[in-house]
Amino acid sequence: YYAFYITYFNSSLDSHFLGILWN
Known part of the structure; x- marks a missing residue:
């Protein structure tokens, strides 16, 4: 949830960070 929000904003x-965190 947090990662998604941060990545969504940036x-x-x-x-790349999103893919790692989301994965």
Whole structure:
């Protein structure tokens, strides 16, 4: 939930981070 929110806000900067956290 947190990661999703952060990535959603900075999906451009933390694009790779989201995949790792989401995975």
